[in-house]
Amino acid sequence: MKPAAFDLTLATSLDQVLSVLAGEGAKPVSGGCSLGPMLNLRLARPAALVDLRRVGELRTLEGSAAHLDIGAGWTHAEIEDGVVPDVTGGLMRRVAHGIAYRAVRNRGTIGGSIAHADPAADWISTMTVLDATLLIRGRSGTRACAMADFMLAAYTTTLGADEIITAVRVPVLSAGAKTGYHKVCRKTGEFAQAIGAVVVDAGRGLARVVAGAVEAPPLVLAGAGERLKAGDMAGARAAAHEEIEAALAGHPEAFRALHQVAVDRAFSDAGLA
């Protein structure tokens, strides 16, 4: 269980990263929490790796009253600990705290996790429910991509082989915002079997409900979101159940039920009766 040989570049600038990624079969590596095991199992066999951990441009924090751009290289632990300011009223710190184990959180980064696009990963669902935007840089420049448009399928995104996520643009929630998050997993630190996430922020006109860990991009439950916006909690829950039934019709009943439970509990977590 040792990787096949590869070339490693310890990059110190985004330009250097992008020039390596222009080469054939090159991949970026940040925390290595997912890529590391895949390398060791020889399931991933990149010819070259470019290590992002020394790239200062991925460790920035730039904000406005409306949003905070969190550099892609911040670790889960730094978010958990509040080193990265939490503009989501505690949601991001709570989610970060529940990612895997501290040893993983010390290495894993928010950008790496999103780029990997494991459907069961926490940031995928969290950034979808927050309606976050990804800032992506390629050799031709920078583009912005809404989280809801980013992931195409499990482990598949719009990210080009020569592109890199530089930051995650997270909305600054109002003081009265309510957020809820619940994941069902076999044990502490395991990937989720089902995720429910809910955000309601009247000040920003934001009301979103997401069912995650569905072996595909997270489901944005639009009908539930509308009811939520209208203040109809019971209706929102019921709509969420119906939307999950419809969207996951191809899955076993127990799979759908588990996601309904996760969303219900996210509502409870948010204090939405």
Added chain:
Amino acid sequence: MSIDQQTRDHEAHPAVSGEGIGARVRRKEDARHLMGRGRFAGDIRMPGMSDVAFLRSPVAHARILAVTKPQGHEGEVFTSADCADVADIITRSTIPGYKLSAHPPLARDKVRFVGDIVAMAYAPTRAEAEDLCEATLFDYEELPAIVDCDSGRAPGAALLHEAWGDNLFLETSFDSGGIEEVARTAAVKVEKRFRTGRQCMHPMEGKGLVAWWDFQNDTLVVNTSTQVPHMIRAGLAETLGLPEAQIRIAPPDVGGGFGYKCLLQPEEVLVAWLAMTLKRPFRWIEDRREHLTAGANAREHEYVITAYADARGKLLALDAEVAVNVGAYSVWPFTACLEAAQAGGNLPGPYIWPHYRCKTYSVATNKPPFAPYRGVARPGVCFAMELTIDAVAAAVGREAVDVRAENLVPAAAMPYLNITKKFYDSGDYPASLATAREMIGFDAIRARQKMGEMDGRRIGVGFSTYTEQSAHGTKVFASWGTPLVPGYEQATIRLNPDGSADVKAGIHTIGQGLETTLAQVASEILTLPIAQIRVTLGDTATTPFSTGAYASRGMVMAGGAVSKAAQKLAEKVKALAAHLMQCAADQVRFEGGAIHGPTGSISFAEIARAWYRTPEVLPDGVDTGGLEVTEGYKPDVDTGLFSYATHAALVAVDVKTGATEILDYVVVEDCGRMVNPMIVEGQAYGGVAQGVGTALFEESTYDSEGQPLASTLVDYLLPGPTELPKVRIAHTETLSPFSAHGIKGVGEGGAIAPAGAIVNAINDALKDIGATLCEIPATPERVLAALSEARRANNGRSAA
């Protein structure tokens, strides 16, 4: 009497003085492990050492067509043709009807499980050795795979070992008679099927070894992570054709064994062969993927049990069929049938019933060879029996804890010879159950269940009582027909010239604290502080023969041997002391690490000085054996000493997700005299942790082609700290009348009972819904499936 008072019976055993038997001293070995200064196989570096990797079969069953080495690397890659001088691993048994399997360490003709070794490569690094394996081509013709016992026993099934004519290593039957009569008249009949998932043992340190040629002594030296160094020496001698005198097994620190390391493993044979043949150092360190696939070798049983009882739930007879999914080959030396033998023999456990019939089937399948994992069959047996007890109680409409109590062997019956001729030497089984009932708060739980939980979960309580046959002796292993039957365990003790002592025993330390507890036994006799007693274990060059550390035998056997050797040494010391102090030997006593006579005292150092440095002061006719003694020991009975315990679990089941949380867990155990209660408790904690894995998490799943589906720790779940309860332990000490100091073994017990207690608790939580689990691990999926089956049945009933 309160629980705290029960935990140590001070009146029966007067206050422990010093660091002898019964003292809660800290472990001598912990300092190096806590500082990261242990020396495990992976820590060993030798000049010129190469790393070894194995090309393993990607299919479960196939005929080998060709293995083609990468060009230019023919000398670094090996197939079975290259090591024709290595004998197959064949485990002979004296049991009639037992079929032999020949396991070539490098596969020849056929591969029989995913992970079977096809080729071996070495290189300066493991990654490069894996590159060589990857470049080696394996051509094969796939054969139908046998994955479960039913398909293995089906007529016309594909055969693993063609010459056998079927896939049965062994079929046994036991019949006390009288079942038919009971079946006609019994008030209650309960029929149940139980299944236990296949598991890996997962010692924290996997298997691993370094092998090299010692030119100075013209000896093959093997630093292997093993529980049984002296047996490995015999096994390597048989497979490599070297005399044992030319093989030294010098085991390094071992990070857990659990049975995985009590076997001669093909990797061990092959790496040793490389060192013997090329006269250079080689290393192989098992990785987790290898362990999860090639090491998925434990626990998979299927039971069909029919219990007959009277209207109060008193058991009248039990009719059982047990099938064990043994895998492709027999392990050496414990055979492919130890599991079934233990299952059939230990199913009665702590209970009494007059009539018993049991058939066992040891079925060969295309899975890794079955090995004896902590508890050996008894975790499965205990699970099946404890769920049967609860099912009988449900059938008669009584509390399972009451029915359980009435079926246990009562204290007044001790010593008790049970229906399978197990000799229960001592104990009060019903008392352990009663204490567990009180500690878990049974009555309060019943009241709480009526109130319901705030969070909507359902709580339940379950019990599990077992006996642990420990330190199985000569006759037991002889009856199992294993090729290496343990006899007298030996230990050496030497008083050094400065008055310190060396203790040497051939058993090995695998994390169970023998460096401390054996020193405590010597200290008990000699009263020397344990810091002055150096315990050396395992190295075949420096220790007397031992079959090793398995079967909960270390403290009983090696402890007994050290005790006996220390007593013999004490006599010699007293004789010399009597001469030097001018008194009679029987006037000499030891206290506080010094030697006291009627008129004064001298030190052990002075005695040692007389022998080693000023022998002119010794009397004529002195014992010429000096201050070094090797003694052999086994208990007065050969049938093992029976420890026992009751575990009780309180669980909460989330009926929406199927998740189970253990809210409280109680262990009430009795292992006779505790040499170090802290270590006994550590064994219970660790055992319960593994048992929780068995009960709720761990399963080596396979598809119908025999492909392992849980090949990383993402898919094979081990319980972590947040999944484990805070275990509350109560001890009683019923001394065995048949062993030195009344000691019984305790290594395996903790792992035996959890599945029974936890699943009984889950079933208790779900009883109003009518859902019952009969299979472990009790995963959320299985809980949800049982719930939906119950709901369907309930709907069917209400519709009717």
